[in-house]
Amino acid sequence: MAITIYDVARLAGVGIGTVSRVLNKSNSVKESTRKKVLAAIEELNFTPDPIARSMTSGQTDSVGVIVPFFTRPFFIEVLRGIESALGQLGKELVLYNVENNAQRDNYFTKLPMRRKVEGILIISLPPDETNALSIKESGMPTVLVDGYNPMFTSLVVNNIDGAYHAVSYLIKKGHRRIGFINGIVEGNFKFNQANDRLIGVHRALNEAGLSFEPELVTAIAWGREDGKAAGLKLLNMKKPPTAIFVASDLQALGVLEAAKSLGITVPEQLSIMGYDGIELSELLELSTIQQPMFEMGTIAVNKLFELIKNPDKEAELIRFNTRLVERKSTGARPIAKMS
Amino acid sequence: MAITIYDVARLAGVGIGTVSRVLNKSNSVKESTRKKVLAAIEELNFTPDPIARSMTSGQTDSVGVIVPFFTRPFFIEVLRGIESALGQLGKELVLYNVENNAQRDNYFTKLPMRRKVEGILIISLPPDETNALSIKESGMPTVLVDGYNPMFTSLVVNNIDGAYHAVSYLIKKGHRRIGFINGIVEGNFKFNQANDRLIGVHRALNEAGLSFEPELVTAIAWGREDGKAAGLKLLNMKKPPTAIFVASDLQALGVLEAAKSLGITVPEQLSIMGYDGIELSELLELSTIQQPMFEMGTIAVNKLFELIKNPDKEAELIRFNTRLVERKSTGARPIAKMS
DNA sequence: TTGTACGCGTTATCAA
DNA sequence: TTGATAACGCGTACAA
Helix, strand or coil: CCCCHHHHHHHHCCCHHHHHHHHCCCCCCCHHHHHHHHHHHHHHCCCCCHHHHHHHHCCCCEEEEEECCCCCHHHHHHHHHHHHHHHHHCCEEEEEECCCHHHHHHHHHHCCCECCECCEEEECCCCCHHHHHHHHHHCCCEEEECCCCCCCEEEEECHHHHHHHHHHHHHHCCCCCEEEEEECCCCCCCCCHHHHHHHHHHHHHHHCCCCCCHHHEEEECCCHHHHHHHHHHHHCCCCCCCEEEECCHHHHHHHHHHHHHCCCCCCCCCEEEEEECCHHHHHCCCEEEECCHHHHHHHHHHHHHHHHHCCCCCCCEEEECCEEECCCCCCCCCCCCCC | CCCCHHHHHHHHCCCHHHHHHHHCCCCCCCHHHHHHHHHHHHHHCCCCCHHHHHHHHCCCCEEEEEECCCCCHHHHHHHHHHHHHHHHHCCEEEEEECCCHHHHHHHHHHCCCECCECCEEEECCCCCHHHHHHHHHHCCCEEEECCCCCCCEEEEECHHHHHHHHHHHHHHCCCCCEEEEEECCCCCCCCCHHHHHHHHHHHHHHHCCCCCCHHHEEEECCCHHHHHHHHHHHHCCCCCCCEEEECCHHHHHHHHHHHHHCCCCCCCCCEEEEEECCHHHHHCCCEEEECCHHHHHHHHHHHHHHHHHCCCCCCCEEEECCEEECCCCCCCCCCCCCC
16 A cells, blocks of 8 residues: 555644645645654655545646647657656646547547646647537647647648748749649648648749649648659659659658659759758758747647636637758759650 | 536436446446436536546556657657557556656656556666666556666667677678767666677677777767767778767768768768668668667557556566668778778 | 645445 | 445645
């Protein structure tokens, strides 16, 4: 049997109330008894049972993070930021990995982590109306990261802008035939990452007086292999693009592989622009649209605890800007086009 | 106020005991009442409070993972394996990131997660005797991953063998002057990852009748930058090695950068052999010693739950073998040595 | 300032 | 097969 607050009280010769007060730094306790209690705690190496503590106080000192953990390095970076901020606050991180829609809906509607966590962070998984409603009703403090819903404080990246700059940059480099490999995102249309990137691409194309070629655009899953397949398809066209903008770095690496396998040199014959700014992109000298992933993680945590302290605080929309990072995967349009 | 088991009982017209029995699939409950209860649960959208449940049952359905999360991709891969296995079992993962020794000792001695988790997985952080003792005393089921302590079931990689094969391979390729950049690991000497790799290097060298050159060996932190610095140092020697074996892929990538910055071509002028087999190594065509990271994660979880079911099960030592993956960063010794 | 008794929402025990 | 009731370990009014 583990030792309890009663053991401490007995050893210190006080009541459990006093021990509790010492534990919770309540000031109305005489210094001399405080010392006695502390000594007893030390001697018994007592740690209050966090479960029992939660039972009455509601405090759990942990937050839940719902994230499609496996799919993209992007999430790892955001997680790093979250972990860092959480560590500072002395809070724990409970990871809820979602691999499919059923799992996600289960998390969102049943909120099985209710009471085990003080709040939740939802990464890249904007809840639909039904889900949003049931989360809201549960009263669980919630912050959306890389996703938007008007009911919740949401951290979004200006993806329209990011995509716009990516394509504008390619156009400035002389490219006229630009492929776009998008990712797939469900959820709201407002601040839908994939949708926004598409809008940005359109905008840049329009502005330059270039027409949008549907055959050059495709939307796929977020893996490297998916990127490779899409890249292969694009590059095998009769009239392939001279530049490809890809919705994520991981997919872009797949495109890089596709080009290599076809003997197409980068950036001489093909320019590739990624999105995310994961560590990998630096190593592989991939030009990319850098998202402030770590920072989004830390800010999400801070916003969440503002919300926990003040549950009536109204939902905020926080926007982050991207930054174009020019590396060696992009260059001028090849002079002689291959036929 | 959230709804409780009492509300369900009242609505179903039964006692709370019956509701509990239905919840816990106890069979001694008449089918007709079971239906009633289930209907009431459905109607109220009731989910039992996991905290209150833990209070009496001890079950928390979650396990703690103590890991230096930030330092290496290696951990991410192991975590993937853990998450995967945990998901299958319907268990949750609580992440305890350790960034320094104080934090680690605090986790190990106070076991603040006691009662919040059913068991813990400790990755690459072998506890010292004192810590091991206090964990053992706490009765917390514990499995060590990539670390060894006789008191706990331990999953270790045969690092002696891995390093031996790495260096033997380089020797077979004709290299005679082989650098070794090791990582830093604290803890027991038995199955100490860094120590073991050093032994393996020695063994391979000995077997080939080559002498061990201390100037060619160095031990550094696990980052890419660290690897780069060490690589630079080695390559700037009057008589640089023609091949370098590096204790982790991440560090090896740093060495790759160092070589590139010096205008040294790989593998023509320099062979580089990594360790770990992270996804990155494949992308960068780094030859490496592949560790079964994902598998270690899944097996660790299974072993942990064996232990939870049967706490008296004695500690096992489970060994994993590595596999040499030959890619493009290694080749034959350069014919003409540069002076 | 301090001790006691109660409540938190379950599970487990025991009698019915 | 069921219902009532006692734990579980802590926080916290309330009384002293």
